[in-house]
Amino acid sequence: MEKLKLKIKSNLKLLALILINVILIIVSSFVSPFFFSMSNIRNLLVHASVLAIMAIPMTFILISGGLDLSIGSNIAFAGVIGVLVYQFTSNPLIGMVGCLAAGGLIGLINGVMVGYLKINAFMVTLAFLAIARGATLTITSGRTISVVNKTFNYLGQGSIFSIPVILILIFVLYIIFHYVLRHSILGRSIYAFGGNENAAIVAGIKTKLMTLYIYILSGIMAGLCSIFVVGRLSSVQPWAGLGVEFETIVAVVLGGISIAGGEGDLIESLIGVIMIAIILNILGLLPISPFYQYIAKASIMIGAVFIYGRLKRMQE
C-alpha cells in the first residue's frame, strides 16, 4: 500500500496528463458526433504519425539540452533525394535507403557542428531549416514530383489486419527507443549531459559522440517520415513537413519535457503527441477556419510551459 502510494506520488504528472487526455476524449465526443467514428480515429492517428515519430528524437535532443529545428525541412529534403535515387535506380528499396541517408546526412552535419564545433544548436539547426528547404526547392524547382510505386505507398497507405502499417511501426519504435533512453549507455549519457554537462564530462561520458548520435537519429527519423509522407501522397512536395519542428516541440513540451534538459521520458512525449492530435482533430471537426489551428497550437504551448514552470516552482 505504501509502495503504491509512493508510486502514485512519483507519477503524479503522468497520471494528470492521462486524466486530461481522457477528459479531452470525452469532451470531444460531445463536441462532435463524428469523433468516435472509425474513419476519424484512423485519420487522427495517421495524422499524428509524423509527430509521433519526430517526437522520439526531439525528446532525446531536448533532454540533452539541445534543439533541432531542421526536421521539417529535412523531411522534404530527404523525400526529394530518396525519390531521385529511386528514379535513378528504379529500385524503391534503394530509394528508401536514399531517404534515410539524406536525412541522416543533415543530422550528421548538425551533430558535428553542435557536438564537435560547439556551435549553438539553435543557430545550427535554424540554418539547416533554411538550407534543407532551399536545397529542396532548388532541386525540384519548386514543383511536385509524383511517385507511383506500391512499395513506397505501403508505409503510407498499407495496413495489416486493418491496422495501418505506420502505427505498428510507431509502436515498435517507441518500445525500442524507450528502452534505449532508460536502459542504454546512450540514454544515460543523454540524461547526464542534459542534467549537468560538466559532471558528465568529468565522469568520462563521451558527450561529443552522444550529441552526434542523437542528431543523426533525428535526421534518420526525418528520412523515415519522408518515406511515409511520400507514400501517403504518392508524390514528393517541396513544401512537405512545413512547421513539423514547431508541432513536435509543442507536443513534446505539452507532455512535460523541459527545454532546460535533464528530465522527462518518451511516455510523456507520446501522451503529449496524442493530446495535441486530439485537440487539432477536434478543431478540424468544428466548423471554424483551419487557420485558427496555428494560434491554438501556439497558445497551448505557451500555456503548457507556464503551467509546468509554476508546478516546478511549487514543488521546490
Add this chain to the structure above:
Amino acid sequence: MIQNINYDIKNKSVIKKEILKEGKKLKVVNINKSFPGVKALNNVSLEFKSGEIHALVGENGAGKSTLVKIIGGVYIKDNGEIYINDELVEITNPRIASNFGISIIHQDFSLIPELDIAQNIFLGMELTNFGGFKLNKKEMYKRSRDILESLNFNVDAKTTIYHLSVSEQQTIEIAKALIRDSWLFIMDEPTSALPEKEVKFLFNIIKNLAQKGATIIYISHHLEEVFEISDVVTILRDGSVVGTNETISLDQHKVANLMVGKDVNVMFSIKRRQKLGRVVLEVKELTKKGFFKNISFNVREGEVLGLSGLLGSGRSELCRGIYSLDKVDAGDIYLDGQKARFNSPLNAIKKGVLYSPSDRKKEGIIPLMPCDENLTIMSLYWISFLGWIKNKFQLNISKDIIKSLGIKASSVKQKVLNLSGGNQQKVSIGKCLTRMPKVLILDNPTRGIDVGAKEEIYKIIEKLAEEGVAIIIISPEIPELIGISDRILTFLNGKIINEYSYHEVDQAKILSDILIESE
C-alpha cells in the same frame, strides 16, 4: 549604546567620510521555527550589538542558516519577537528586511559581471539629473569612490566586476549594502570559495566595518576563522542556543565539543600504515604552460599523498591534467611502471585512475538523476553489455556503495538533488568506488560539509588506503591534510616547493611554503 561611529577610537581622529549612518543592535527573543518533521529553532534568544562581530557556529542543521534567514525575511518565524534598538519589528519578507537595513551578503553574487563597480553599487537606484532623463554619473562615481575608500579598498570605481577576485566582489556587495543604509551584515560562509590570501583581505574589510559601528553576523564551518575574526561566539545545537561567550574565553576544542555535544578530535588522524606498497603512479616532468611546470612525484599503494597550495598554485590543474580532463603540454605519466597515455577521462577511468572534483554542484553530481544512476555514471562501460546497462548490476552496486559509505537516502531512486550536502559529497566520491580504483584523486573532498560528515569521509579514505588504493588528496585546510596524509607536497606558483612525510610535518612549515615566495 549607540557608538559614535564617526569617531575612530584608535586614531583619535574624526573620519572624514561617514559610511554608516548609525549603528544599531538587533535582538531576537524566543524565536521558534518548525519545518515538516523538524524543529529547526527552539526558543532562540540572542543579541547582536553594534560594532560587534558575532559568530554563529554549529553543525549542519543546527539552525544557523534558519536563524539568519528569519532575520533576513527569507523565512517567517512561527513565533517570537525581533527588536531593532528595543523597538519591536515584523520582518515578513526580504524587502522589508532590507528596508530595515538588514542585508545578507550572498555566496552567489547578485553582481552583474559586465558592469563596473559604481554601476553595480547603484544598480536599481541610479542617481539622475534633469528629472530622471540623465544619469548623474559624476555623483555616483564620487560616492562609490568614497565608500570604497572608507572600506580601505583601493580600486578604481570604473573597474568592471569581471576583473575582480571573489573577495573583492564580496566587498562590492558590502559597499552596495552600505549605500542602501544597511547596518546589519549577515555573512553566511563568506570564505568557502576563497583562497587563503583573499580571506585576509575580506577579514580586514569586515573588521574595519565593525569598527565603524556595523553589526555583523558571521557564519562559518572554519573554527580557525571564527577565532580570528569574531568578538563573540554563539554555539547552536539542534536548534537551541548552547551558549554565547566572548571569543577570547574559548578555544577551538571547547567550541567543537559544544557543537556536537560530545568529545571529538578536532584534528582527525588516520591510522598510518607501516609499510607502503609499490609505486602505482609516477609523474615525470609534467608541464602545462601557465599552470604548472616540471612536476615529478609518485604515489604508492596504500599511500595518502596530500597536495597543499593556494587556489591557482597549480595543484588542482595538475590533478585535472593527470586525469586528462585538461590537456598537458609536456611530461609523462607512468602507471604500474608502464608509460600511460590517458587521452580522455574515460580512458583514465578504465585504467583505474579516478577523480572526484572539488566543486560537487558544478562537476560532481547530476542533481536531477537518482542516486543509483549517479553512482554508476563512471562505470557504465563495465556494468553494460553491448551498450545496454544491466539493471541488476546497477542496483546491487548502488546499494553496496550506499551501505558502505553510509549515504542517507530514502531509496536508490531518490534524486541526488534532495540529499544533504554531506551525502551529495559521498555520492560524488562514491561513484569512483564501484570498483576498487588503483589511484583515487580527491579534490577538496570535505568542502562545505559538517564535522560529522567530514569525519565519515576521513574514515572512507582510511579504509581505501588500507585496501591498497593510492590516494592523492587536495585540501585547503592544512590541519585536515596533516591529519590524513602520509606525505604532503607543497605547491606555489605551479612548482613543488617541498615534500614532508607525516612525522616531520607541521603547519607553520607548510604555510610558509605555500604563502611566501622565495627568489
